[in-house]
Amino acid sequence: MTITVKVEEAGFRPASRIASVGVSKILQIGAKAALMKREGLPVIILGAGEPDFDTPDHIKQAAKAAIDAGETKYTALDGSPALKQAISAKFARENGVDYAVDEITVGTGAKQILFNAFMATIDAGDEVIIPTPYWTSYSDIVEVCGGTSVLVPCSAEAGFRLQAEQLEKAITSKTRWVLLNSPSNPSGAAYSAADYQPLIEVLLRHPHVWLMVDDMYEHIIYDGFDFVTPAALEPRLKSRTLTINGVSKAYAMTGWRIGYAGGPKALIKAMAVIQSQATSCPCSVSQAAAITALNGPQDFLKDRQESFKRRRDLVVSRLNAITGLDCRTPEGAFYTFSGCAGVLNKVTPKGKTLLSDADFTDYLLEEAHVAVVPGSAFGLSPFFRISYATSEAELIQALDRIEKACADLK
Numbered sequence: 001m002t003i004t005v006k007v008e009e010a011g012f013r014p015a016s017r018i019a020s021v022g023v024s025k026i027l028q029i030g031a032k033a034a035l036m037k038r039e040g041l042p043v044i045i046l047g048a049g050e051p052d053f054d055t056p057d058h059i060k061q062a063a064k065a066a067i068d069a070g071e072t073k074y075t076a077l078d079g080s081p082a083l084k085q086a087i088s089a090k091f092a093r094e095n096g097v098d099y100a101v102d103e104i105t106v107g108t109g110a111k112q113i114l115f116n117a118f119m120a121t122i123d124a125g126d127e128v129i130i131p132t133p134y135w136t137s138y139s140d141i142v143e144v145c146g147g148t149s150v151l152v153p154c155s156a157e158a159g160f161r162l163q164a165e166q167l168e169k170a171i172t173s174k175t176r177w178v179l180l181n182s183p184s185n186p187s188g189a190a191y192s193a194a195d196y197q198p199l200i201e202v203l204l205r206h207p208h209v210w211l212m213v214d215d216m217y218e219h220i221i222y223d224g225f226d227f228v229t230p231a232a233l234e235p236r237l238k239s240r241t242l243t244i245n246g247v248s249k250a251y252a253m254t255g256w257r258i259g260y261a262g263g264p265k266a267l268i269k270a271m272a273v274i275q276s277q278a279t280s281c282p283c284s285v286s287q288a289a290a291i292t293a294l295n296g297p298q299d300f301l302k303d304r305q306e307s308f309k310r311r312r313d314l315v316v317s318r319l320n321a322i323t324g325l326d327c328r329t330p331e332g333a334f335y336t337f338s339g340c341a342g343v344l345n346k347v348t349p350k351g352k353t354l355l356s357d358a359d360f361t362d363y364l365l366e367e368a369h370v371a372v373v374p375g376s377a378f379g380l381s382p383f384f385r386i387s388y389a390t391s392e393a394e395l396i397q398a399l400d401r402i403e404k405a406c407a408d409l410k
């Protein structure tokens, strides 16, 4: 799943902390697909983890105004007071959870928030429970920080959701965190209040275990699913919960690099220590844009959600009509995570037997010119992830090709 960093040039010795960490399979596939495209092959890339919409104009205007007003200097270390205020208001308004401004931190993307949190809390040998399938960066960040990822497989039958018994079994005296992501990248699965409740009960019995939740896809949710975040559900757990969110996915602001979190003051302070030695503050202009994103109109989110829903329905129904594939309908995000057990051990027209999901996705890339990511990259096989954050026309073309590629297997 990863490329190990090796001594590639005389005199270079990588640090041992990156020995088992590398460039993710997603990036490897993306690079291969991009190369094939440059060579003139008609490759369709369904690998991207970002909305295909543009950042809304009123947010761009706020950034331009900030530049003109001279907001071009360092800001407060972990977020300007105005942005923290906007985040505090967002948590209260949308999630029904109270975070005071000194319980809020802002970083250069939610990825940096995750990094700050683990760097600030993990000692060698500390364990982080991560349900699979999981966003690949989780375990790599834990490992860079010297911790141990405890991966717990969550089946499609269980809705790709961690079950209370699994959590109970995975907890040891070394467990520091449990990391939950709802809606999930890559499965699109989300936890309802009823899904969270048994997990919360387990956590209440283990006071040394903290809960990290990644709510990045909160606003990309379908069929009236009632999004909730655990800190709002259980006040007794809030004092050891870090609630992570950001503007990348909701507001199509991946390049602006603003992520944030609410959590107990002591943790937030410790995270600021890490941030102070990694960067001096998140980008001042992006912070101004994020304030407008959070405080400004929210009505366009609904239109975007509907557009994603149409594409989700198209992809799920087409995949389920293909013999050998089996796709659960996701509650949110812009990914499908489809089973492909039914195509394994079949033989391609070129005589290759497909032994794994990675063989299948290699076959799709090489023969059908469609780039998707194997479940093995997310810690659960045999599956593959499609990102449907692309045009319906392109999706239809890609699905036609996947259908033909599957029909060609013997």
Ligand code: PMP
Pocket (backbone or CB within 6 Å): 049, 108, 109, 110, 111, 112, 135, 181, 184, 185, 214, 216, 246, 247, 248, 254, 257, 258, 259
């Ligand atoms: N969490 C999840 C589940 C994600 O998919 C991503 C982006 N792929 C992030 C966090 C990071 O988002 P950002 O750093 O852009 O805020």
